[in-house]
Amino acid sequence: MMSQNLVALNEPYSMVSESYKMFSTNLNYTNRKKENNVILFTSTTTEEGKTISVANTAISYAKAGKKVLLIEGDLRKARIHEVFGLNVAPGLSDLLLGKKRLPEVVKTVEDIKNLHILTSGNFIADPTEILSSYAFDSFIDQVKQEFDIILIDAPPVLSVTDTVIISRVTDGVVLIIAMKETKKEAVKQAKKVLEKVEANILGVLMTKSERKMNKAYDYYQPDKKKNKTS
Incomplete structure (x- = not known):
């Protein structure tokens, strides 16, 4: 389920759904040359709303007519498959x-046209090697040739090195921050880690907003001048 x-x-x-639509539109605008x-x-x-945020963003793209591949890139504590009620394996690790x-591991979701999901696959103790591999x-x-947009749900950047490893093949990064929960120093450190690897x-996508018009989530549009958080 x-x-x-x-x-x-x-x-x-x-209003929450509209926020995701607007955020995905802003991402499109920021990365429009790609x-x-x-x-x-x-x-x-953990617990900042990352997985739910990327899942809703993926749905927004799919409903806008984009052919979307959502990748469960957290091979240690996978959750995307749970959100969509899918089997975790076979998936990325098996591939x-x-x-x-690829055709054997990409899954579709009933009632969500254009959305394709690649779950994490069978558990492996240390995924850093395969994420660093030529195969990855x-x-x-390959998937860049087959899909309009690829979204990767990666682990928290301050927890493991996997996210830094994955970032090398991406066009951009979205940082999830929980309002009134995420520490300012943690945000600075995350930004520093990401900038170090260019x-x-x-x-930034801000979650757990207490604003009445949007009780669950809020968004910050990307910085069009610097493409970086302030």
């Missing part, structure tokens, strides 16, 4: 290890 927090699907006319967008979503730590081909780079090159920070 799919999560009720998929507001872009379950509450398409709500023919194929590979965008990584990360956070400073990169040569056990499956080749996989990204990741293109497209913008």
Whole structure:
């Protein structure tokens, strides 16, 4: 069963859903010169709403007519498959290890046209090696030819090195921040880590807003001048 927090699907006319539509539009505008967008979503730590945010953004893109591939890139603590009620395996790990081909692992979701999901696959203790591999780079090159937009749900950037490794093949990064919960120092550190590897920070998506007009989520549009958080 799919999560009720998929507001872009379950509450398409709500202010929250509109926020995701606007955010995806802003990302499109920021990255408009790219023919194929590979965008990584990360956070400073867990429980900041990252997975739900990237899932709703993916749905917004799909409903706008984009052919979307949503990748469950957190191979340690995968959650995308739970959000959409899918089996975790086979998936990305099986593909990169040569056990499956792409058509065998990409899943679709009933009632969401244009959305394709690649779950994390069978568990591996240390995914850094396969994420650093030529197989991963080749996989990204392949899906860029087949999809309009690729969104990656990556681990929190301050928790493991996986996110930094994945960022090398992306066009940009979105940082998830929980209002009144995420520490300012954590945000600064996350920004520092991403900038050190020359990741293109497209913008910030703020979750858990207490504003009455948007009780669950808010958005910050990407900085059009610097394409980086302030």
